[in-house]
Amino acid sequence: MRPSPVIALIGNPNAGKSSLFNQLTGLRQKTGNFPGVTVDKKSGTWPVDTQTIATIVDFPGIYSIYPKSLDEQIVTDILANPEHPDYPDVSVVVVDAANLHRNLLLFTQVSDFGVPVVLALNMLDVAQQEAKEVNAVRLAMRLGVPVVRINARTGEGLDLLKKAILGQLQEPVMPGKLFFDPEEELSDLISDTKKQYHLDNNYLSLQYLIQHDGFSFLNRSQQVGLDALIDKYQFNEQTFQASETITRYKRIAAITKEVVTSKRSTNQPTWSQKLDHYLLHPVWGYAIFGFILLLIFQAIFAWAQPFMDAIDAGVAWLNGQLKESLPSGPLTDLLTDGILAGIGGILVFIPQIAFLFLLVALLEESGYMSRVMVIMDRIMRKFGLNGRSVVPLISGVACAVPAIMATRSIGTRRDRLITILVTPLMSCSARLPIYTILIALVVPSRRILGLFNLQGLALMALYLLGLVSALVAAYVLKLFLRTKERGYFIMELPTFKMPRWNHVGLTVWESVRSFVWEAGRVILAISIVLWVLASYGPGDSMDRAEARAKQQNRTLSTDQLQNQIASDRLEASYAGQFGHFIEPVIRPLGYDWKIGIALLSSFAAREVFVGTMSTIYSIGSGGDNADITIRERLRQERNPSTGGAMYTPALAWSLLIFYVFAMMCMSTLAATQRETKSWKWPAVQLVYMMLLAYGAAFLTYQLLQ
């Protein structure tokens, strides 16, 4: 036994793999990437005995060893490559006892790769509800491997499973022969391949032949060599793969007939099917989905509000305390106006993100999400998307980064690409503070028809605008991205289940943690840089601006003079000069140099916008009135050329529309780059969204002015 063995958890989606993973590793788990690819890898440690600590790796759920999407590819890649760092010493294949027939297909394939396996027979309670009994002893005898009955939800049978794993680590028990031996039909081809590539497993040799194009561990000449072998023997991969599946299922049927006793006819609809009758109903189906969407929005905007206010107040209080207790000076300013203001801007999103991921996790856990995919597939297809695009689009309301990562389950390349490109048009939570402040500035808080708040309606309109533009953009992209690949949508509808609360909790915790960490670093860095740029200027330009202000404004009161000085100093700073530099470009949209600074600084992360505005207007306004809100400051801001309010409805709407479309998020571009493995698509995304934003904001300003 190796000192640090790897144990792989493999199984069909919905077989209970993740539950088992959580049971085995508890909180000793972490999320990372498989080396070289960005497929999420969940791994955790498990103390086997006093000297040995095993690593347990949770592999993506798959139906067979022939991958259909990107995250499925990794499983085959690792099982076919003993050199891979995650190559398992033992594979635990989690099998749904209620669906033994289909689950055993994957099991027999994994076993044939020559890795020692343990079969974890899960969901026996579900099988029992369906009046099915599974004879585990007989199953073990027929398959020639250890079989353990477990309940991954409650943790029953885990001790026996651990013993079986330990046994397989120490003295592996392997089946006497392959479940499906390709040599029976292809003896010459398989023995040639084995010889040429120094393999000793027949099934692995077959996988080399069928899947070598996808195996990244083979070099070009090795792949060409395999093509030559295929040509030499006139080997038809597809026909053979089909006959492999049929042969396996035939042998599996013989086994299940022996080990499963079913007492009930399959004709009676289960309660899951009865529920589906309503959830997939032409009227009720959409009504229920609409209601759930409404609930999600309600949660994000209403329920999260008190928590957000509390966080806001907490940060403001801390800021005030620090300003009072620390000696005033540039360092204190940096800490309070720069760093703390930046951190506050991140923390305030946590309630919304937590609520969104909580609800999405509940929908996924219960099995409802796959029903949504089914009822939305037809509509999404019209726009070049896929039923599976629904989850990324909904998640996009919180944050585009996890949403883009969620596109991996879309098997069709083009559908996935289009989903990635349009998802950032969904208004993410980082846009919400911008929307809130600007709407409050120009939309009166009035009730319409005694029911709807006008501000709420305006907010909803912006979200709808995002959704509609995402669909239209998808439609346009569909016209450009022609493909020969045939799109498809084949998906298991899992039975409904009670959500596992610890699982849901972990998901929420993970998403919040990664948001704070990933976005937090960017925002923090930018707010520090911005503070420096706004506080210092080239040479003595800022001091000269101050002197000039003092000279020209002798008649003003001290307070007003202070404000004028601060504002002139800001204008002379590096940031102010940047702002002036881009002013000609943004003037047609109605923006001045101060907004220019905010636009530039939020280029990397739009959530910085509000923070920048408060930094600019607080740096640019003396500092005695630190307690008035940013909204008040914006209201008081005067337009120097007209003397009227700076933030007219035309300007506010122009800014709002700009932020609906603008691609102002470095993290999203990085996610697109990682997921598409090219620089072309993030560039396309950046350009099309920016052009859209500029054009739409221009029209808005010019029409409303």
Place this chain on the structure above:
Amino acid sequence: MSKRSVADLKVGERATIQSFNNQLMSLKLLEMGCLPGAEICVSGKAPLGDPICLNVAGYCLAMRKSEAATILIEN
């Protein structure tokens, strides 16, 4: 008349799979348990009649009409 496929079935109708008319799609469907000789039943259809839900091999499988059309059934 061309052969009947799963796409032609009404909700609640049963049939036995005979063969496939698209090899690439058949590989995916076979793995999901749609085997020649297996009995299937259309358990429901999404609003707009597409995708459809099948009961096959003891579980529920959703697929588009165009995929269902590649599964030919015995008369």
